[in-house]
Amino acid sequence: MRMRRLAYPYVLWMAVFTVAPLMLVAFYALTAYDADGRLFFTLQGFRNVFATDNTVAFNLFGLADLLGFNLQVPIYINVLAKSLEIALISTVVCLLIGYPAAYILAKRSRARRGQSNFWLFLFIMPMWMNALLRTYAWLALLEPMGIVNTFLGYLGIGPFQFIYNDFGIGLGMVYNYLPFMVLPIHSVLVKISPSLIEAAEDLGADSTRTFLRVTFPLSLPGILSGINMVFMPAMTTFLIPDLLGGGRYLLIGNAIERQFMVSRDMTTGSALSILLMIFVLASMRILTKYEQESSEGGLLA
Amino acid sequence: MKKVVLILLLLAVVVAATLSGCRSGDGKTILTVYNWGEYISRESDTIAWRGREYEIKDVIAEFEAAYPQYKVNYQTYDDNEKMYAKLDTESYDILVPSDYMVVRLIKEGRLQELDQSRLPNVKKYLDRRLDNLTYDSDQALSDKVSNYAVPYMYCTVGLLYNQEEITPINANDPTEVWDILFDPAMDSRIGMYSSMRESIGVALNYFGYSLNTLDSGELDQAKNLLIDQRKNVRPLVGIDELKDKYVSGELLAGVVWSGDHVVCQIRLEEAQEDPDKLQYVLPKGSNLSVDMLCVPQNAANPDGAHDFINFLYEPEIALINAVYVGYSTPHTEALKGLPAEIISNLSYYPDEETMQSLEIYYSSEAIDSTYDRIWQAILAN
Numbered sequence: 001m002r003m004r005r006l007a008y009p010y011v012l013w014m015a016v017f018t019v020a021p022l023m024l025v026a027f028y029a030l031t032a033y034d035a036d037g038r039l040f041f042t043l044q045g046f047r048n049v050f051a052t053d054n055t056v057a058f059n060l061f062g063l064a065d066l067l068g069f070n071l072q073v074p075i076y077i078n079v080l081a082k083s084l085e086i087a088l089i090s091t092v093v094c095l096l097i098g099y100p101a102a103y104i105l106a107k108r109s110r111a112r113r114g115q116s117n118f119w120l121f122l123f124i125m126p127m128w129m130n131a132l133l134r135t136y137a138w139l140a141l142l143e144p145m146g147i148v149n150t151f152l153g154y155l156g157i158g159p160f161q162f163i164y165n166d167f168g169i170g171l172g173m174v175y176n177y178l179p180f181m182v183l184p185i186h187s188v189l190v191k192i193s194p195s196l197i198e199a200a201e202d203l204g205a206d207s208t209r210t211f212l213r214v215t216f217p218l219s220l221p222g223i224l225s226g227i228n229m230v231f232m233p234a235m236t237t238f239l240i241p242d243l244l245g246g247g248r249y250l251l252i253g254n255a256i257e258r259q260f261m262v263s264r265d266m267t268t269g270s271a272l273s274i275l276l277m278i279f280v281l282a283s284m285r286i287l288t289k290y291e292q293e294s295s296e297g298g299l300l301a
Numbered sequence: 302m303k304k305v306v307l308i309l310l311l312l313a314v315v316v317a318a319t320l321s322g323c324r325s326g327d328g329k330t331i332l333t334v335y336n337w338g339e340y341i342s343r344e345s346d347t348i349a350w351r352g353r354e355y356e357i358k359d360v361i362a363e364f365e366a367a368y369p370q371y372k373v374n375y376q377t378y379d380d381n382e383k384m385y386a387k388l389d390t391e392s393y394d395i396l397v398p399s400d401y402m403v404v405r406l407i408k409e410g411r412l413q414e415l416d417q418s419r420l421p422n423v424k425k426y427l428d429r430r431l432d433n434l435t436y437d438s439d440q441a442l443s444d445k446v447s448n449y450a451v452p453y454m455y456c457t458v459g460l461l462y463n464q465e466e467i468t469p470i471n472a473n474d475p476t477e478v479w480d481i482l483f484d485p486a487m488d489s490r491i492g493m494y495s496s497m498r499e500s501i502g503v504a505l506n507y508f509g510y511s512l513n514t515l516d517s518g519e520l521d522q523a524k525n526l527l528i529d530q531r532k533n534v535r536p537l538v539g540i541d542e543l544k545d546k547y548v549s550g551e552l553l554a555g556v557v558w559s560g561d562h563v564v565c566q567i568r569l570e571e572a573q574e575d576p577d578k579l580q581y582v583l584p585k586g587s588n589l590s591v592d593m594l595c596v597p598q599n600a601a602n603p604d605g606a607h608d609f610i611n612f613l614y615e616p617e618i619a620l621i622n623a624v625y626v627g628y629s630t631p632h633t634e635a636l637k638g639l640p641a642e643i644i645s646n647l648s649y650y651p652d653e654e655t656m657q658s659l660e661i662y663y664s665s666e667a668i669d670s671t672y673d674r675i676w677q678a679i680l681a682n
Contacts, residue, residue, distance in 0.1 A: 054674055056528075056682050075681035144489070145551045161489055164537060247495045247538030248531060250680035258680075262382040262497075263673050 025277075029270035045271030049076045060085055076255060076272060080279065083252040086166070086241075087234035090173035091181075094230045095223065097174070098181035102222070105182070106189035120186065127179055135172055135243050139163065142171075164246030172240040180229035188222030189215070224291045232280055252276055329372040332605040334361075335384065335393040337592065338377040338541050339564075340454070342625035350567055351576075351640035355624045364612050371605045379540040380496050392599050394606040400591045401498070401662040403450045404437045405669070412449045412595050419607040422614030423451050428631040430656070431455065431591055438513075438663055450593035451610055454560065454628035457648060457659060458499060458590065459583040461492075461547060461562050462554040475584035479507040481554050483530050491536040492543040492555025497676040498662050499588070500527060503556050506586050513663040515671060524675050528682045544568070547579055557581070558590070559649050560628030567627060583648040589659035591631075 032042045055072040058064060060081045064071065073081075101123070109117045126134060141147050142162035152158035162168055192215060200210040238253030250258070256276070259269030346357045361373050376393075378384040381402040388396075388411060398406065406412045417424065431452045436443040460478050462470065472478055482491055482503070493500055502512045504523035514520065530536060537543065537552060544561055546552040548568045557565075559581060566576035594613065596606040612618060619635035629649050630636055636644060647655045 054678050056678060075678050079681050143551070145546075145549050164489065164535070246535075248535070250677075255677075255681070258677070261386045262380070263677075264386055 025270045025273050027270075028266045029274050030267075032267045042267065045265075045267035045269075046275075048265070048268040049271050049275060050074050076252075076275075079250055079255045080252050080275070082249075083235055086169055086173065086251065087231055090170055090177065090234045091227055091231045093170065093174050094178050094181040095227065098178055098226065099185060099223070101178075102182045102185035102189055105186050109186070109190050110194065123182060124179060131176055132239060134176065135240060138168075138172060138175065139243060142168065163244050164248065168244040168246075169241050169249065172244040173234050173237070176240065177230040177234055180233075181226040184225040184229065185219055185222035188219050192218050221291060224287055228284065228287055231283065235280065236276065327372075330370060330602055330605060331374050332371045332395070332602050332609060333374045333376070333393045334395040334609065335376050335378065335387070335391075336395070336397045338379050340377070340397065340592075340626055340628075341375075342621045344625075348567060348624055349570055350624060351570075351642055353640055355621070357621055357625050360613075360618055360621060363618065364609060367612060368605075368608055371602075371608070373609075382497065388597065392601050393597055394600040394602045395609055396595050396597060397453055397592050398595065399662070400434075400436050400446070400593065401664040403446060403593050403595060404442060405664040406595070406597075407445060407449050408442065408664075411598050413598050413600065413603065414448050415451065415596065415610070416607060420451065420611050420614070422611050426614055426616065426619070426632050426634050427452065428633050428636075430653075431631050434589070434591070434656075434661060436661060436663075438665075446593075450595040451614075452591050452631040453594045453613065454622075454626060455589065455591040455631060456558040456560045456628045457583050457651065458502065458556060458558060458588040459562070459581050459648060460554060461557040461565065461579055461581050463547070463550060463552075463578060464580045465578055466550075466553045469580065470582050473583065473585045475506045475509060475586055478582050478584040479503060482536070482556065483507075483526065483534060485533040487534055487553065489535050489537070490551075490553040491530075491534050492546065492552040492557075493530075493536040493538050494543075494556055495538045495540060497672055499556060500679070501672055501675060502588055502662070506584060506588075509586065512586075512588055512660045513668060515667055520671065520675055524679055527679045531679070531682060548572070558628070559583070560626060563627030563643070563649065581648055583651075583655075583659075585658045587659055589651070589656065589661055591661075592628075 029045050030041060030043070031039050032044060034040055051074055054075055056075050056078050058071040058073040058078055058081065063069075105117065105120050105123065108119055139146070143149070144159050144161060148162070149159040152160070162171070196214055196218070197210055200214045205213065236253045238251065238257050241249040241251045241254060252272070256269055256272050259265050259272060263269075342357050342360045344357060345359055348355045348357055361375055365371060365373060378387075381399050384396065384398060385402060385405070388406075396406075403412070432447045434443075436446045460470070460481070462481065467481065470478055470481075481487060482493070493503075498512075501520075501523055504526045505512055505514060505519065507526065508519065508522055510516070510519045510523070536555070537546065543552065543555060543557075544565050545568070547555065547557075547565050562579065562581040565579050569576045569578060594610045596603055596610075600606055613622065614632060616632065616634040619630055619632035620638045623630035623632070623635050623639060630639075636650075644650055651659065
């Protein structure tokens, strides 16, 4: 009984800041004002999102160039696909860099039980600073006439075009979201009981086998939540592509911002938001399903 | 019961926040100014320009000293459309939209008529040529503009290029002038504004079409040109951040407002470099744009707004701003204080004939929505 009362502030918080805004978005997506300022129900927002009279060539992962086909899709579908492409690549790179990092960090943490881990601290420290400032710092570093290119110039190489392209955006995303991949994996890895690994070794498994059959499967929940924590913000960000993309990129986050701030079309903007939410919810659903299945395998039971 | 208390508390906070908006702690009335970035002098400095020295002052501080009853809350934007988007939720006392946006705001009843009797400086010093421009296809509406808005600065849209790297362009034919923007050899060395009208306008002008066309064939051509440019030339897109990149040589050419070219030259002079390294050409049929001071219908402090406009038309203040901002001033007295090379340059201060060859952006529901649609498609590529 007491617990329930303690939960009231949280329920109120969620009602005001999560449920109400969601309902507002849904409301805006389905309504518009006519010329006399009267509110009416409409599906025009969703129709605009899927409008076939304003199309662009579809080119996910450069496939169209590679296979030589020309498929015209509604502009927002292309924007969503492009966002998905960059988010997927960033997530995979984060995982490839983040897993070994988490593994090494976990090993160190375990080796010096109880003491705070200096390396983990170093890893988290940049996160104390605002993401906007960190991204600006990359601009100053990697500009065509920035610090790195000037330095390379002394060595007689370059200048390289590091930013204002896919590479720049990917770099910004990986840099900003890497800790979100490392931390959950790290916290799962440190909790794996050393006795399990010792048991595997006693039973004759070499270190590769131990890793593949024991450590890695046990760390899957960490990987899944890491993917969740990186993929979702990477999919929806508009700050990083704006700064590191040289203003040339329209990802789904920018497209929604534009609808509200520039086109002043709340109906289409909200419809786009809903589309994005459905997309994100669906991918989360797939991930949790995968997580359940892997735990049903008996390893984590 | 608790919920009621909570809601009341929340309401109290909201009401307090709104009320405190009009007065600052020391009993001064707040004047909220919403202006373009880098569009008013905010520093005390000496600027050397074409061999002349100018003493620059912080104009906002000067205003607060001259009118101690006001405290200025100064905010900036870099895009007419972004400014427009804020008007529903915020209350400003002074806005500085471009001509076509002024017309749109008048049409929508969002501006208040100015009390000309409170603007004696404007009456005395304004270059009346700017009042007689045609700001809308509807002449009656165009005539109304001067009742609602006072020109602050004006400029033309042209090509800036680095003549150390690019062969001089001696033409005013738009196709010849703009050609370099679409040359794949200039990969990543071109600058474009992120604003919709400037980008589409340049593409339309390149083909020799009107900047206000609604012909879908012409617009499609412009759209495809810009999409190809994004793919093959990969221009850098921005507003104020581009200026330093022209100065440093990172960008070799780009679309600029004439005022930005002047600012780049002043920055070169400051760095002890030859200002004429960066050249400016104005093609025929390009855009003339006038940014105007106006007062929104929902302004909290219209009195202060009138005082502010009048203050900006003090000859000394207008000169400081003209030097600092670099755009063309409509102030007949301040003009006399500027370097002779600047005033005699027809690209900055067009004569009657040049003015006739330029076009002003128009705004109508059809134009606004069509251009926005095209712009989205360009961005999505």
